[in-house]
Amino acid sequence: KxxxxxxxxxxxxxxxxxxxxxxxxxxxxxxxxxxxxxxxxxTAKGSHFALFPNLNANDPAWRDLMRDARFRRALSLAINRHEVNQVVYFGLALEGANTVLPQSPLFDRAYQKSWTEFDLKRANALLDELGLTKRNNRGVRLLPDGRPLEIIVETAGESTEQTDVLELIRDTWNKAGVKLFIKPSQREVFRNRVFAGEAVMSVWSGLENGLATADQNPEELAPSSQQQLHWPKWGQFVETGGKSGEAADMGAAKELQRLNLAWRREATTERRAALWRQMLQIHADQVFTIGVVSGTLxxxxxxxxxxxxxxxxxxxxxxxxxxxxxxxxxxxxxxxxxxxxxxxx
Incomplete structure (x- = not known):
């Protein structure tokens, strides 16, 4: 302010x-x-506002849930991006997933729209498919261990805009039986909680380079750095050469690492572009991060x-x-x- x-x-x-x-x-x-x-x-970020489910959360119940693509897809489908765009960004932003922007030669509308249509019926069906059918007297779904499905979304506490968007998301998630709480803190505390696996979900901006070309490194799409809020321990493992963190143990994440390594070994732009697109497709389908809007001014x-x-x-x-x-x-x-x-x- x-x-x-x-x-x-x-x-x-x-x-x-x-x-x-x-x-x-x-x-x-x-x-x-x-x-x-x-x-x-x-602006050129893949998403101006994105949610990051922590696939390395310490709590086993939350970790298993966050690692299930059906859960991440359901949460994405339960967001009314058009409402967010109109209310917060006056309709001037692009609604869609966390991916490259239309100005990038790697852009594909299918990546942008994957699992982003506001569809509460489909979101509820996916949550039911996961076995989350029981609810408490407030209509909140219950985890397998009986705890309410209450997601604490952590922020760095630096932007009231993030809070405004989260409040809109909270309204639509409620209709899917998912309760959202907002927890602001200082940036250092925020990051350390994510790195340690204490946070189950956080908010940040999406891909740093939304204008990527085939000859730019696609490492943002694969576990490669502790700064990646959705898999910090896997990223730390790569960053430190296996001295810290944890090795990725999910098939899709390991495939992204393999493709990123293959990109490093390729010399032709054409082949590099093909690898980029494979990684973007996996990222879009698996919804590792939940983008909301991009292309803001x-x-x-x-x-x-x-x-x-x-x-x-x-x-x-x-x-x-x-x-x-x-x-x-x-x-x-x-x-x-x-x-x-x-x-x-």
Missing amino acids: IIPAKTGAGESDLQARYIRFDNYTFLRESEKRVEQTTLLWR QPVVISNRLRNVPLEGVFNWEPGAHFGIYRPDTFWLGEARKPRPPAIN
Whole structure:
């Protein structure tokens, strides 16, 4: 809240970090008082908002459930992405799974739409198929050990936007007999709980590189790093050469690792693209992460004194380094001059 407020007061020459789309109206209004301009840049993450079931959760009942693709698919089908898009993002986001964006040469609409249609009937049928047919007096399904199916979704506590989206998801999950609780904490605590297997589900953004090409490493799709919130222990095992963490013991996850290794050994773009698509297909079908929306717009505030900043751009960390790709060492300050922001198509 402090950063958007100070930016709106003209205390920043260039700002995008910690500014959300719902700050846009306030920032545009501030242009009447302050010599600055608010632009809207594209983003490039595979999903702006995604849920991460922890397949390495310590609790055996939750771990078994999270590892069953039918459960992950049911949770995805029980999300009304259109409602989320309209209420939180004014209908300007893309609704779909956590996958590459339409601008990527690897994009396939089937990946984007896999298990993302809002279908409570189908979601309930999948949960029944799992044997989760018993409910308590509040209509919440019961785990095999008798505990209520209450999922605590953990966040880093840095965004009220995440809470807004989760509250909408909570309403539709309730209709499937799944209770959702939101647990915010500090980022370090949040990550350590996921890494240790204490968290059963968490929220973060999706694939870092939604604009991937065949010659860029697809390791994000396979266990490769502890930072992957859906299988941190498997990722840690790969990252440390087997010294820490746990070896992947799920067929689909091991297949993703095999395909990623095969990609590293391939020299031709054509063959690498084929391996990428196999990995994207597995990821889409298995719903290892539950994407909600992507392609959101990022407000970028620039002082009217700042020159050489692109009026259109993509705000992304990898690739892009946020402003880095636009060579901020070539930005400079001059007399105030109002630029004309381009229209957003």
